[in-house]
Amino acid sequence: MGKPVLDAVAVSAHDIERAKVFYTLLGFDFEGEGAFVSEDHVEPVRDDGAPRLMIDSAALMEKLTGEAPRAPNHASFAMLCDSPADVDAHAAAIAAAGFTVLVAPWDAFWGQRYATVMDADGYRVDLFAPL
Structure with missing residues (x-):
C-alpha cells in the first residue's frame, strides 16, 4: 500500500x-x-x-x-517566507489591504520570525521564516 x-x-x-x-x-x-x-x-x-x-x-x-461552514479557531496552515523581512512585508501588505493581522510579526523563541494573519472568512495563515 x-x-x-x-x-x-x-x-x-x-x-x-x-x-x-x-x-x-x-x-x-x-x-x-x-x-x-x-x-x-x-x-x-x-x-x-x-x-x-x-x-x-x-x-x-x-x-x-448540509451546514454553513465555520472557519476554525484552532487550525491553520503555514507559509514559509524567504526571510524575516518578508514575514514583516507580507503582514504589512495584508494589514494595508484591510485584512486582520492576529499576531504581529515577532521573533519566536524557536528561532523563526512568525506572524498570524486571517482571511475575510476567519481562516488563519501563519507566516514564518528562519531567523
Whole structure:
C-alpha cells in the first residue's frame, strides 16, 4: 500500500473575489496557466509537487455538507517566507489591504520570525521564516 501525500488544503469563502485578493497577497496566482476559476470553486496555479489551495464558496459547501461552514479557531496552515523581512512585508501588505493581522510579526523563541494573519472568512495563515 502506498503512502498518502498531502494534495490539497481547502477553505471556504463568502466572497470568492475577496478571498482571491487575500491569497494573492500571499503569492498565489489565480490568473496564470493552470489556475482554475469558477463561480463556486477556485484554485491558483500549482507549483510542481506543491499542495493545491482550494477555495470553495460558502454556499457550495453548505449545499454539499448540509451546514454553513465555520472557519476554525484552532487550525491553520503555514507559509514559509524567504526571510524575516518578508514575514514583516507580507503582514504589512495584508494589514494595508484591510485584512486582520492576529499576531504581529515577532521573533519566536524557536528561532523563526512568525506572524498570524486571517482571511475575510476567519481562516488563519501563519507566516514564518528562519531567523
